[in-house]
C-alpha cells in the first residue's frame with residue numbers, strides 16, 4: 001500500500017474534474033485521480049454544444065436562459081443556482097475560447113450559435129440560438145482543450161486509478177453521528193489497475209467529478225464506464241443522494257442501439273415523423289414542436305409507438321428526417337452523427353429518415369451540493385472538505401429535466417467553482433487524521449470477490465438489472481412496474497453477494513473492477529426506484545401513469561435518499577428536512593433506504609403550468 005498527501009484531490013478527469021483542477025492546481029498541491037485516461041472521459045462524447053446567452057446571432061440574455069432552465073426543469077430547479085449558471089455561462093464560453101477551443105464561427109468571425117430544445121426568446125415566444133458548438137464534436141473539443149491546459153500547468157494525474165472509498169472522520173451510514181456533529185472528509189482510497197496496488201490519498205479537500213450512471217439502463221447513450229461510482233461511494237458513507245428518480249431519456253438514440261444522435265440534428269432543422277409521415281410534435285408542443293424539451297419529446301415519441309403509429313417492421317420506433325436539409329449543411333454541422341447512422345444502421349441520412357427511439361442519457365440527480373460545490377449531508381449542513389461538480393452532483397440546476405447543452409455548461413461553471421472553493425479551503429485548513437487502517441474495507445471487498453471460487457457472473461447480474469430498469473423504470477412508470485423493479489433489484493443484490501470473477505490475477509484485472517462497478521450500479525438503481533415509487537406525481541423526466549399530473553402541494557420538494565442501518569420504520573429515522581410525503585423507508589438486506597425532503601429554492605419564478 002502506498003500513501004500520498006495532497007491539499008486537494010480531484011476524482012475524475014472529465015470536463016468538471018479538469019476545470020476544477022485548473023483552478024485548484026494554480027493555488028495548492030493538487031492531484032487528479034481518474035479511472036480512465038483523461039481524454040477518454042465521457043465529456044469527449046458530447047456532440048451538440050454548450051449554451052450561453054452571448055447574443056451573437058440573435059437577441060438573448062441570461063435572464064431568459066435562467067427562465068428556460070427553470071421551466072425546462074419543471075420548477076424543481078433551485079433558481080439561485082440556475083441564475084448563477086446562466087450569468088457565468090458567458091465567461092465560461094469565453095474562457096474556453098481563450099484557451100483555444102475551435103468554436104464554429106459566424107461569417108463575421110464571432111462564435112456561432114444554434115438552436116436547442118427548450119431554449120427560447122422572451123420566455124417561450126420562439127426558439128433561440130444559444131448553443132455554442134464545434135460541429136458535432138463540442139465535448140471532444142472541450143476535453144482536449146482542458147487537458148492541454150492541465151498539461152501546460154503541470155497538473156498531476158493518476159490515470160487508471162479507481163477510487164473505491166471515500167474517507168471521512170464520521171461515517172454517517174452508521175446512523176449514530178449526532179446531528180450538528182462536524183463531519184470532515186480526509187481522503188480517498190484508490191486501486192491501481194496496472195499493478196493491483198492500493199493507494200491511500202490523504203487530502204484536505206476532495207472533489208468528486210466522476211460523471212453519470214447511465215449504465216443502470218440497457219438502452220443508453222452513456223459509455224460503459226458510467227457506473228455512478230462517486231454517487232455510490234458518497235451514499236455508502238451515509239451522504240444523501242438528491243432527486244435520483246429523475247433520469248433523462250434523450251429522444252434520439254439510434255433505434256435498438258441507444259447510440260446518441262444529438263439534438264443538434266433538430267436544432268439544424270431535423271423533423272420527427274411517425275409511420276404516417278406526420279410531424280407529430282406539432283400536436284404535443286404547438287409552439288416549438290421538435291425543439292420542445294427532451295422529456296416532452298421522448299414521451300411523445302413513446303406515445304406514438306404505443307398508439308400504433310411507430311415505424312418499421314415492429315412499429316417500435318419513429319423517424320428523424322433530415323432529407324430536406326442540404327447535404328453540404330449536414331456535412332458541415334452534423335458530420336459525426338450522420339456517420340453513426342451510416343455505420344450502425346446502414347442508413348443514408350441525405351436520402352432516408354433515421355430510425356430513433358429514446359435512450360437513457362443523463363442523471364439529473366446526484367450528490368447534493370450548494371452553489372460553491374460543497375457537499376450537503378442533509379437539507380442544510382455541509383461536510384467539510386468535500387465537494388462535487390458535474391453530472392455526479394445535484395446543485396440543482398436541472399431540476400426534473402435538463403435542457404440540452406446545459407450540462408457542458410454546468411461542468412464548466414460548477415467545476416470551476418468547486419475547484420476554487422476546494423483550493424481556498426485547503427489553503428488554510430489542516431489535514432484531518434485518517435481513520436485507522438483506511439484501506440481495509442476496500443482490500444477486503446476486492447479480495448473476497450477475486451478469490452471466490454465460483455458464483456454468479458457479473459455480466460448476468462448486470463444484464464438482468466439493465467433489463468428490469470428498461471422495462472420498469474423508463475419513460476413511463478407505474479406503482480406496479482416500479483415495485484417489480486424494486487423486487488428485482490433486491491433479488492439481484494442477493495445474487496451479487498455471491499458474485500465471482502474468472503480473472504484471478506492482480507494486474508490489469510478489469511473483470512474485478514467491473515464486479516465492483518456492478519455494486520455501484522445496484523446502489524444507484526435502488527435510489528432511482530425507491531425515489532420514483534415515492535414520488536406520486538409526474539414532473540419532468542419522471543412520468544407516473546398512475547399519477548399523471550404534477551402535484552406541487554405534496555411534491556414541490558427535492559428527494560433526499562439516505563442509506564441507514566435497519567431501524568424500526570421510517571417514522572423513527574430522523575431525517576432533517578423531511579416531511580410527510582417523503583417519510584418512506586425501504587428495507588434491504590442489512591440496511592434501509594430512508595427518504596427525506598429538501599426545499600426547492602424559488603427566487604423569481606413562481607411555478608406555472610408547463611406548456612410549449
Ligand SMILES: Cc1cc2nc3c(=O)[nH]c(=O)nc-3n(C[C@H](O)[C@H](O)[C@H](O)COP(=O)(O)OP(=O)(O)OC[C@H]3O[C@@H](n4cnc5c(N)ncnc54)[C@H](O)[C@@H]3O)c2cc1C
Pocket residue numbers: 011012013014015016017033034035036037038041042043044045046047048049050138139161162163164209210211212221222223229230260262361362389390391392404405406407408409411
Ligand atoms: C453521447 C453524449 C452526448 C452528449 N452531448 C451533450 C451536449 O452536446 N451538450 C451537453 O451539454 N451535454 C451533453 N452530454 C452530457 C455531458 O456530456 C455530460 O453530462 C458531461 O460531459 C459530464 O461531465 P463530467 O465531467 O461530470 O463527467 P465525465 O466526463 O463522464 O467524466 C467522469 C470522470 O470520472 C472518472 N471516474 C469515474 N469513476 C471513477 C472512479 N471510481 N475512480 C476514478 N475516476 C473515476 C472517469 O475516469 C472520468 O474521467 C452528452 C452526453 C453523452 C453521453
